[in-house]
Amino acid sequence: MSRYYFDLLDDHILAVDEEGLELPSLQAAQAEAAKSLADMARDIVHGSSAVAGKRDMAIEVRDAAGPVMQVKFTFEIERSKH
DSSP states (O other): OEEEEEEEEETTEEEOOSSOEEESOHHHHHHHHHHHHHHHHHHHHHSTTOOSEEEEEEEEEEETTEEEEEEEEEEEEOOOOO
16 A cells, blocks of 8 residues: 545645555545545535635645646636626
């Protein structure tokens, strides 16, 4: 098993993962990153920060040797002008 670190990038704010997770494969790390992004999007919709506009989110996955992938998600709310 390898230890993977999931650094969160929300717009231009970076939160570095100091602990990481031990996972059996790079595919498992990709699934974990995708699930985390979905959770972040859900929290935005249900939280008070759901304002109109575009929000870019990403998780930069790295292991002991360095970066291995970046999983990105763009969330946009466009309100009608009624």
